Amino acid sequence: MPVLAGxxxxxxxxxxxxxxxxxxxxxxxxxxxxxGAAPNAGINDAIRTExxxxxxxxxxxxxxxxxxxxxxxxxRRSPLEWAANFANxxxxxxxxxxxxxxxxxxxxxxxxxxxxxxxxxxxEAAAAPRGDAGQGGAVQRIYFPGDHGSRLPGYAGYAKGVPxxxx
Numbered sequence: 001m002p003v004l005a006g007x008x009x010x011x012x013x014x015x016x017x018x019x020x021x022x023x024x025x026x027x028x029x030x031x032x033x034x035x036g037a038a039p040n041a042g043i044n045d046a047i048r049t050e051x052x053x054x055x056x057x058x059x060x061x062x063x064x065x066x067x068x069x070x071x072x073x074x075x076r077r078s079p080l081e082w083a084a085n086f087a088n089x090x091x092x093x094x095x096x097x098x099x100x101x102x103x104x105x106x107x108x109x110x111x112x113x114x115x116x117x118x119x120x121x122x123x124e125a126a127a128a129p130r131g132d133a134g135q136g137g138a139v140q141r142i143y144f145p146g147d148h149g150s151r152l153p154g155y156a157g158y159a160k161g162v163p164x165x166x167x
Contacts, residue, residue, distance in 0.1 A: 003110075006089060007082035015090040018079070020148055022102050023110040026067035026074040031103060040101055051077065083113035091139045094155070096146035104143060111141040 006016030022028035025047060032040040048064035051073035055062050067074040075081050091114055095107035144152045 003079045003091070004077065004082065006091075007079065007085040010085050010089045013089060015092070016086075017092040017094065018110070019094040019151075020096060020099055020102050021079065021106065023079045023106040023113070025078045026071060028102065028106065029067050029074070032101070047074075047077075079110055080113050083110065084117040086114045086139060087117050093139070093141040094152050095141070095143055096148065096150045097143045098146060098150075099148045101148035107141050107143070111139060114139045 003016055003018040003021060006013040028040075029044055029047070032044060045064070048066060049061045051065045051070060052061055053063040053065070054060060065073050093107045093111055095102075095104050097104060142152060144150070
């Protein structure tokens with residue numbers, strides 16, 4: 001996830017955009033593992049493997065870890081745990097309103113968490129176009145129509161500073 005790389009190495013990024021990503025891997029596992037709500041079975045399995053144990057010789061996966069047994073392994077890979085690092089790094093959070101793979105509350109949870117470490121950021125971002133409010137970080141979240149895999153219409157121009165709907 002780019003949001004984790006940006007949060008971890010804030011001195012190497014000018015800004016970060018995240019699109020449709022989970023903000024808390026442990027809660028996301030629980031949400032998507034519920035009966036009949038498993039659109040992410042393959043992804044959840046990959047995360048269990050990535051957080052798991054590995055052989056020392058060739059670094060092969062030797063076992064899977066589940067969030068209830070190894071909460072630290074999930075927390076350290078969850079953007080919510082790194083929210084404070086966005087105090088000086090602009091963050092754009094994009095999420096489709098009808099996302100069924102990653103519920104939209106993950107975008108809101110991340111926005112609220114980042115905003116608590118720099119309260120002025122939320123106000124600055126709301127007043128500034130594209131969330132690029134002066135010095136330091138700024139956080140902005142945008143919900144748009146669609147489901148997981150949908151993209152914000154006009155995003156390519158938006159990222160370059162062209163107003164939405166503009167040329």
